[in-house]
Amino acid sequence: MSVFVFLEGSEGKIKKSSKEAISYAVEVGKIIGDDEIIAIVLGVYEDTDLEKLGNNGATRVINVNDEKLNENQISIYAQIISEIIQSGSANLVIMTKSSFSDNVGARIAGKTGASIVSNVVSLPDVSSGFSVRKSIFTGKAFATVSLSGEKKVLIIKRNVIELMENGDKADVEKNPIPDNLKFNEKITGLEKAEGDILLDDAEIVVSGGRGLKGPENWGMIEELARALGAATGCSKPVSDIGWRPHHEHVGQTGVKVSPNLYIAVGISGAIQHLAGVNSSKVLVAINEDPDAPFFKAADYGIVGDAFEIIPKLTEKIKSL
Numbered sequence: 001m002s003v004f005v006f007l008e009g010s011e012g013k014i015k016k017s018s019k020e021a022i023s024y025a026v027e028v029g030k031i032i033g034d035d036e037i038i039a040i041v042l043g044v045y046e047d048t049d050l051e052k053l054g055n056n057g058a059t060r061v062i063n064v065n066d067e068k069l070n071e072n073q074i075s076i077y078a079q080i081i082s083e084i085i086q087s088g089s090a091n092l093v094i095m096t097k098s099s100f101s102d103n104v105g106a107r108i109a110g111k112t113g114a115s116i117v118s119n120v121v122s123l124p125d126v127s128s129g130f131s132v133r134k135s136i137f138t139g140k141a142f143a144t145v146s147l148s149g150e151k152k153v154l155i156i157k158r159n160v161i162e163l164m165e166n167g168d169k170a171d172v173e174k175n176p177i178p179d180n181l182k183f184n185e186k187i188t189g190l191e192k193a194e195g196d197i198l199l200d201d202a203e204i205v206v207s208g209g210r211g212l213k214g215p216e217n218w219g220m221i222e223e224l225a226r227a228l229g230a231a232t233g234c235s236k237p238v239s240d241i242g243w244r245p246h247h248e249h250v251g252q253t254g255v256k257v258s259p260n261l262y263i264a265v266g267i268s269g270a271i272q273h274l275a276g277v278n279s280s281k282v283l284v285a286i287n288e289d290p291d292a293p294f295f296k297a298a299d300y301g302i303v304g305d306a307f308e309i310i311p312k313l314t315e316k317i318k319s320l
């Protein structure tokens with residue numbers, strides 16, 4: 001039996017967060033006794049990039065290499081993946097959480113009769129059935145969910161597992177696009193977020209709040225982000241006032257990020273903001289108010305004036 005992993009990509013690049021699902025699948029495979037980890041990639045990608053998925057734990061990659069699939073269409077993806085799973089008689093499909101994968105996963109479960117759980121934060125416990133822990137209430141609590149269906153879809157949160165890198169290459173199998181697909185939706189316009197690094201896939205995020213006083217002061221945030229190879233984010237009021245674009249707004253009502261490092265500059269740490277960052281690995285707060293709530297959630301904090309600290313921090317990082 002095999003474990004299938006669905007990988008998401010964008011513009012010919014597979015998302016790093018998606019690759020974590022392969023490494024998670026390897027660990028699940030060890031628990032349930034399946035050592036064939038099959039990655040499913042839809043759309044046009046370089047063969048070398050597909051082979052490199054072996055480095056993260058995939059033994060085989062199934063790629064439907066057709067540019068019609070470069071647009072992420074939920075129903076089409078769900079149909080193709082369900083057919084691959086059923087023809088390969090897999091009982092377990094794993095993917096990393098995103099709004100797209102939540103939709104695709106739910107449809108796969110509907111088509112195949114699988115049990116499904118999203119926001120998974122643990123490896124399965126198979127001591128009595130098959131159960132996993134999931135994060136609920138924007139990360140403030142956890143639920144244990146038992147899945148009784150023979151087929152299962154697990155949608156894992158980012159950063160629940162270290163990305164494995166073992167230097168292996170995967171076998172790549174090209175499948176033709178099925179001829180029974182009905183493309184009922186088409187993207188006719190696209191407005192792209194600015195910046196090289198996508199916020200929801202960034203390993204490091206530098207975020208600014210109202211403490212930065214105005215949009216004219218964002219140069220230092222961008223410079224720090226460039227020095228770190230980070231994406232930039234902001235608090236809700238900052239995007240509401242128009243200091244920064246809305247796609248940068250992080251929090252309960254904005255983008256939920258899970259980077260390895262989140263640096264909050266001049267952000268108070270309201271619960272609605274923390275709800276979007278609390279699955280980050282390391283939180284750093286920079287705030288002039290020692291009683292700012294962010295310091296209670298942060299792993300590291302600097303009490304002081306951001307206008308003095310950020311330029312010094314950027315210079316130091318550049319010199320490293």
Ligand SMILES: Cc1cc2nc3c(=O)[nH]c(=O)nc-3n(C[C@H](O)[C@H](O)[C@H](O)COP(=O)(O)OP(=O)(O)OC[C@H]3O[C@@H](n4cnc5c(N)ncnc54)[C@H](O)[C@@H]3O)c2cc1C
Pocket residue numbers: 208209210211212234235236237238249250251252253254265266267268269270271272273276286287288289292304305306307
């Ligand atoms: C239903 C609802 C949903 C919401 N959703 C979100 C959400 O998704 N995301 C979100 O961010 N907010 C959200 N909010 C708003 C949230 O409650 C806070 O109001 C908001 O996060 C505060 O933004 P801020 O920290 O940038 O500003 P402020 O609360 O004004 O804090 C500014 C901080 O900057 C510090 N500061 C000032 N000057 C300096 C300086 N020179 N150097 C260093 N620090 C300095 C201050 O000490 C202060 O802590 C939501 C609110 C509601 C009611």
